[in-house]
Amino acid sequence: MCFFHATSTPLSPSFMTRSAPGTHCISLHLATIMSLLALNDDILRTIAEMLSAAECISLSSYVFASITVSRMEQLVPMHDHLIRNIDNRLIWPRELSIHYSMTMRRPADAAIDALVGILEHARELKVLAVRNCEELIHRDARVGEHLAALPNLSDIRLISIGTKTLDVLRKMVSRPERAMLSAALHHQAPTDIARLPALDNVKELTLDFFLAASQPQHLSSFAGAYPQIEILCIHASAVYPSLILFPNVRKLTLCGSTSALWEHNLPVAGHRMKRHLDYLDVATKDLPIISTLGIRSDSLHINIRFDSPEVDNTELVSAAAVLRLHLQQSGCDERCVALARMVSTNSSRVRYLVLTINSPCQDLPLVVTQWIDNITPLLSSSQLICIRVHLVHRDQVTWERGDAHRFLQLLEGAHISAIPSLRFYFQGRGEGGIDDPSVITWGRVEGDEGRRTVQPIPNWQGERIHRYLQSSEFCRTLRFDEVAALNYTGR
Structure with a gap:
């Protein structure tokens, strides 16, 4: 076992941000690890002697849990070390990410052979992420053969896929529960992934660049192809065909659509899906698509950006019990x-407003003043029953002067009055997200009109109230029961 420099090299906004439940996720600099393993035996022996056998096993398992390969040449020493210790399954990775860039020089045959050898024996592998997957399989068919034969994958993330990768997915032994598929070319349509056995157990799916239109006359034959999928993220892909394939989606994230995509996204004239979701995350520029499809949601998250058009979506917004606004x-x-x-409006069901302000510190006075x-x-x-405000860090020096606290207090006073x-009333600031309870303070609004204040409440109470206001129990009735809220433990 050794100490080493940890690195992280994300492939795309959604490619490396997720990790499988129950695993340690650390990206390792393979050149550093392999050189240490090969050259520093005395140091390794000294460290090992300081630890118990159980601690050595635990630490070994942790270090090799997740490995990111940023250069194909790194696969050779990795392969050699793993094969030399093929019976020590603790050091075989559970998560493996291959960053294969076609813009770099063509990797040597030895690197491809090493990848083939690793995939052939990586029985413990649960999470696999491969960039430019189609090109790798085209380079050596054995990559696809061994990828298809991996027995225990629970999460696959395949970037730049095409017909060869789709063939691999048709033959795949594993039945993962999460998948991220990104098309190599925009001529891929969402229906191209219909009836892939590898997706039979997937509950959470991300589609990226599946842009091509599906023939309307063919859509009906694919309707409900994957009824088990509950969480769907559509990025720069055709929306309507995707929703036809996945009829039981409860949580939908839509991003990357533009007016150029509408002809692929919109259904036949006069047809509305009238689908009601638990959660919908959408940028304002995509709101017309959602409105046209007749989609509604209990919890609506809207990202407001510079390039967002002004759109009347009163019905969509008013139908949500929880409204999340992200100002960028x-x-x-x-x-x-x-x-x-x-x-x-009188018809509005919005009871919980969650506001994230993600602006440069020099612009915060303007943002706060205009909002107030x-x-x-x-x-x-x-x-509104509850408001939650979160200011995101941009300039640590400015925050440390207390400006963030002053802005939060100004917003609090204006809202409760x-x-x-x-x-x-809940509020927070820092690099943690809006759902990170460690950066949030929780309070109850008390007092008469003109003299209202926010009194602190325990964190556990605030967290339960926060979850209860987003629950189906509350969203269905809009009747706030504080006893039920404080006893609510669901997510």
């Missing part, structure tokens, strides 16, 4: 004003 701009414009009006002046007065007629229906 330097000010609050007419799109925020329009959304605030939608939240405050233009948005909070419009929310006074809303029926303007919105009579508020009962709870």
